[in-house]
Amino acid sequence: MKKIKVVCGVLVQDEKVLIAQRATGDSIGKFEFPGGKVEIGESNEEALIREFKEELDIDLISVIFLEKSVDHQAGKEIELYCFLCFADQKPEKCIVHSQLVWTTPEHIYDYDFFESDRGLVQKLMEVWPCMKKPMKSKF
Numbered sequence: 001m002k003k004i005k006v007v008c009g010v011l012v013q014d015e016k017v018l019i020a021q022r023a024t025g026d027s028i029g030k031f032e033f034p035g036g037k038v039e040i041g042e043s044n045e046e047a048l049i050r051e052f053k054e055e056l057d058i059d060l061i062s063v064i065f066l067e068k069s070v071d072h073q074a075g076k077e078i079e080l081y082c083f084l085c086f087a088d089q090k091p092e093k094c095i096v097h098s099q100l101v102w103t104t105p106e107h108i109y110d111y112d113f114f115e116s117d118r119g120l121v122q123k124l125m126e127v128w129p130c131m132k133k134p135m136k137s138k139f
């Protein structure tokens with residue numbers, strides 16, 4: 001079976017995460033975390049930084065691995081690597097998506113979101129309480 005390596009990013013800003021609606025292709029209308037296929041010679045992190053620039057026109061400043069999932073779609077095995085992403089810019093317009101939505105992890109499945117991402121969203125909900133407030137130094 002053909003294996004495909006995909007990266008996706010959970011952009012975190014102002015206690016919300018970004019999800020985006022696919023505008024074309026087999027899964028048109030589905031919501032996803034922005035990302036795409038890893039190209040030959042690229043690391044996962046490089047692929048994610050490239051995809052965020054292409055799809056949202058923002059420069060990520062930090063990416064942290066969150067979780068991996070494996071799914072089978074259209075006779076292909078999709079290895080999906082999910083990262084928490086941080087940037088000091090907000091995406092301003094849709095470039096490849098039809099809609100960008102800021103939401104909270106517990107509301108992601110209020111949207112028609114990829115079922116294959118259930119495990120990733122579960123992991124996101126586990127770490128979310130630790131991410132809402134910046135850490136304060138004791139000194």
Ligand SMILES: Nc1nc2c([nH]c(=O)n2[C@H]2C[C@H](O)[C@@H](COP(=O)(O)OP(=O)(O)OP(=O)(O)O)O2)c(=O)[nH]1
Nearest residue numbers: 006008032033034035036037071073078114116117
């Ligand atoms: N970006 C993204 N893809 C996901 C998610 N969940 C999930 O199953 N996928 C699947 C859908 C697709 O089969 C695959 C991503 O492929 P893609 O077609 O978007 O990749 P790409 O942006 O490089 O597109 P292309 O230029 O090759 O057409 O991963 C997700 O949350 N985000």
